[in-house]
Amino acid sequence: MDINFLVDYINPLILGICLLVGFVLKTAFDKFPNKYIPLCALCMGTIIAILINLQSGINAEVILGGMISGLASTGLYEMLRNLLDKDGKSKEGE
Template identity: 55%
Template sequence: MNVTFLNEYINLVVLGICLCLGYVIKNSLDFISNKYIPLIMLVIGTLINILVNISNFSATVVLGGMISGLASTGMYEALRSFIKGKEKEE
């Protein structure tokens, strides 16, 4: 299954904001379970993308926010795995 067409919907600003917020939630807010972080990032990503694109609101804007928010959780896991791999080599 090829999902590369979803790349055109990713907003890098939203992705970066969600990545930072997700990091803070995961490492600082112990009362929030890890299983809820993707849902929180989906909602935050959607809201930020709607606010950024308020003048031309459409379903594409909503989809872009959702994908960017969820992509931030995947990017966090990829970066975490990369950093842990580098630590083991040293």
């Protein structure tokens, strides 16, 4: 099954906002559980997509685009973290 068609629904603006807010949640709040960051990104992406498209109309495509963009932000964070962690040692514990 090819799921490359989902890339068409990614909104770079929503992806960027969710990426930065997720990074702030991860770094600023020590007690915030990491397992809830994708859920927060999904909800935030959906809300932002609805707010952006409020006047033009809300449909399932808008909601799907917000959800995919929010979840893509967590994947982008993990990809960047792995690319920047070249020596194999994580700097998060320091």
